[in-house]
Amino acid sequence: MDDPTPLEALQARHRKEQRDLVARSTQKKKSATKKTRKGVNDECERLEQELKERQAQELAELNGETTEDAPADPLEPADEVEANGLEADVEKLSLATSQPDAPAQPPSEQPAGPKKKQNRAKARLARRAAEQEALIAQAEEEAANMPDQREVEREQMKSHFGKYGLQEKEIRADGHCLYAAIADQMETSGLGLKPRIEPKIHEEQGLPVYKTVRHAAADFIEGNPDDFVPFMEEPINQYLQKIRNTGEWGGHMELLALAKTYGVRINVLHGDGRVDKIEPEGNPADAKEIWLGYYKHNFGLGEHYNSLRKTP
Template sequence: MPSPLTIPFLSLFRFSFNLWGFGGFSAKIQGMKNAVPKNDKKRRKQLIDDVAKLEAEMEQKQREELEHLKLTSKESKIDSVAVNISNLILENQLPRISKAQKRRDKKAALEKERKERIAEAEIENLSGARHVESEKLAQILAARQLEIKQIPSDGHCMYRAIEDQLQEQDCPLTVAALRSQAADYMQSHVEDFLPFLTNPNTGEPYTPEEFGKYCDDIINTAAWGGQLELRALSHILQTPIEIIQADSPPIVVGEEYQKKPLILVYMRHAYGLGEHYNSVTWLVNRATENCS
């Protein structure tokens, strides 16, 4: 099948051929006229009618050929323009991005946003409550040859800090064990703990049922521990627990016991969620002296 660019040439060739054929036909008509005697009016009249009819048909064919030639040329130009536009669109079309690449780009954007938020938070913390609190605690602990030992903020921080302190005394109680024992002790000494608990929504004292639910949450959830749980654990372990704070004197729970106290650091502004407990460890130089 000929390409669009060759159509005008073929049409022009056919039109030229028709013109040549018309010329030969005219010569043939002239010969026919010469063959009819001039005095034969009847045959000559018939010949004139036939020739006029044939000439009209030939002129009609010529007009049709010219129209066809124009139309073919116009269509060829349109097709050529369409092809050029299609090629231009394809050349300028952006490459398709795979789903895997989209996921990678999204992950990279989220990671970049996370790092920017962390950087902004760190800048803000340089003059914020968290930074001020950390500086005060560092000074208080340094005076006692101690430093903070970071504990994860996962709801178990108080129990994890005590677990860490017990490991220093070769007491391998786990977070789960500490939670279970604290709940059991509180349930067996209801009168020592129930009066200090109130419903956060109503402000009313806990009912026995609410107190039972509170103790159940200590065992089965990541509910935060506070002063009541610290008191229960100090009685269980028969060990004092000292809580160091930035803006207040240390609090000692279970001061009636004579063992070496477990030391926790209480921070009000450590994380966005608020309160947090850390453990402590000896400063490097003190630890080095003990080993020498």
Template sequence: MAEGSVDSPEELIAKQHRKEKKELQAKIQSIKNAVPKNDKKRRKQMTEEIAKLEADLNQKQEEELKQLKSPDIKTLTVDSEQQEESKQHRVTKAQKRRDKKAAQEKERECRIAEAEVENLLGERHQEGLKLSQKLAQQQLQIKEISSDGHCMYRAIEDQLPGGAMNVKELRCRTAEHMRSNMDDFWPFLTNPNTGDLFTTEEFEKYCSDVEHTSAWGGQLELRALSHILQLPIEVVQADSKTIKIGEEYNGEPITLVYMRHAYGLGEHYNSVEKLKEPVEDT
């Protein structure tokens, strides 16, 4: 080829393919760096994701090479210089279309990878890692509970032997206990607008909400439940010490996981279960 002439379509696509492979390797390295080495489940998902990215790129590049070699695209021998220039012009336009499509696909893949990295570095993921590490010391792991306003009661129900009480019964018994021991709970309840202690009517409404609605439960309700069940209750948190309620009672404690960033609404309780050994790849 004479000096100053443009690259052939084969040379152009070879350059493009080398560039795409280099960019993919950079993206793969970014994904690997974002996944903790001790997170076996996530590392396995990462390996599958990387394999898919590589397979997709190889398939795309093979199809482009086949298209380049197909009869409707490859350059044919012609007699006149004018016909040769016209055909080269058509090949260049086809190459531009392929380059544009490849660039759009590359941009889409980059956005996906960036979103994945952002998720791995996000508050929810980091909180989950810390909680998993704490629970692993007790040979426990998180057991997901639905987020419907009853999560604390559902997590306790999940750990009661033989389904001793369901959510409705737990709520009813909690409200009854708080009404019967008003002096133990009233001093900790204040009107959010005025800061004053609840009136008798406000306290009764609070107990009624505990019993009949999906009002979210907290430490006061956990204290009542500890007395009702006569069991200790532990609440594991990512960035704080474990809260222990009802330490005066013996028996296997009920363990709850408190998450600040579990869902879009924020706070949430999960249950726990025995830690399952990861399945080794064969």
């Protein structure tokens, strides 16, 4: 098979970029919440416009043209573009394609005056724009038929609850979800929020309980820096400040610190049925257990933890 020409290779890449963008935009819109929907839609429109402009520029450069001032065909003089611009050319092209056998108007019915000759370079751009729109429509249809990852993950998670005797307690989807889920588990299981290193704040001060858990994690990391600093990408003081005083999400290091300071085994259930076990200090076989549910796709902010309580 002959190697593709530069134009064919460029068009193939453009088609793939268009399909990828539509698939990515569709998934973003499916995952959006009421609060984030407008921002997601604006972002998708911006990305689509940027892709169109870049691809048009690449096609023009390949043909030795520019999108602002495409040269006329050498055999015909350049004419002024009509007010409707590229959209009018696309519409004319679509009509001509859909009615190939339509008879020409009788001479008596044709409008009077000289007929303008179309700029062939602009006609090529119009044809490519029409092809691009068709590819986008096809990619949107393919993306619409893709499974909803949020719903799939939700159903998968529910299917595992019975196996472990669990029921889900929804936790607010914000940056505090890991700590709030831990607090719910410690309280409802009767274990209480009593870490090995007494936190510098107390819930009696009127602060939400997740704040106590945040400080418990930060204090344990601060007291055992050698176990955590090698995995940090920033100075430990900045890292601890984020845990204590911001809505920074928690992850594996914070789970490890909390398992050790509270002396509990933290089981994290995933949608695929996998259970990550974060062990307490010394890995005692008789350690108390608490359960969290980890979601990757199901909430607008991204990764999320819910509390999984034992069924009565």
